Amino acid sequence: MRAGTGALPLPTLNSQLSTDMTAQIGEKLIFNGKETSISFWPSLPDQHPGIIKLEAKDIKYDNRSICSTACWRGYIGTWAIENGYFYLVGLVGQYKMTDKYPILADWFSGTIRVPQGELIYYDRAGFKVYDREIHVQIENGKVIDSQSIDNRDREFNFPKIRGKNLRNFEDFWNNSES
Structure with a gap:
C-alpha cells in the first residue's frame, strides 16, 4: 500500500492514527x-x-x-x-x-461506514459517529454485505478510547461498548 508515501514536502501519515493529531x-x-x-x-x-x-x-x-x-x-x-x-x-x-x-478497487477489503442522519459525535482526531450509518462490507472490491446501523441508543466509551493509537475506524468501533 502506498497511502501517505510520496513527494510532498509534508510529513507522511502511516497507518497509525493518534488521537492527538489534526x-x-x-x-x-x-x-x-x-x-x-x-x-x-x-x-x-x-x-x-x-x-x-x-x-x-x-x-x-x-x-x-x-x-x-x-x-x-x-x-x-x-x-x-x-x-x-x-x-x-x-x-x-x-x-x-x-x-x-x-x-x-479489487485491492480493498474492509467495511465502509456511510454516514446517514445527524452527526452525534466528532473527535478532533477525525472520528465521527452519525445517528444512523450503513455499513458496507467489501471483499476484494465486491460488496458482500450491507446493514443499517442505528447509533442513537448505542453507548460509546469515548474517554477509554481517547489517547489510544487506533489503526482505523474499525479499532475505534471495536473499542466502544455496544
Whole structure:
C-alpha cells in the first residue's frame, strides 16, 4: 500500500492514527447517486496501471487542503459503490488517474461506514459517529454485505478510547461498548 508515501514536502501519515493529531480530511464517496464523505481513506495499491504518482513539480494545488496537516497522505480520493462493486473514480493531489477509470478497487477489503442522519459525535482526531450509518462490507472490491446501523441508543466509551493509537475506524468501533 502506498497511502501517505510520496513527494510532498509534508510529513507522511502511516497507518497509525493518534488521537492527538489534526483531523484528516475524509475521502469522498458516491453512494446511491449522492456524494458524501467517509472518515477514513482506503489505501491505494503499490502499483496500478491506472494510478500515477506525480512528481512534486507536477502536483496541482487547486485544492489547498492536500498540502495541509489535515491531509498528510497528500491526496483525496473519490470512490463509488455501484452495482455491487467498489470503485476509485477520482484522485486529487500527489496521484492522478490515467484515462482508464473508474478503477475497480479489487485491492480493498474492509467495511465502509456511510454516514446517514445527524452527526452525534466528532473527535478532533477525525472520528465521527452519525445517528444512523450503513455499513458496507467489501471483499476484494465486491460488496458482500450491507446493514443499517442505528447509533442513537448505542453507548460509546469515548474517554477509554481517547489517547489510544487506533489503526482505523474499525479499532475505534471495536473499542466502544455496544
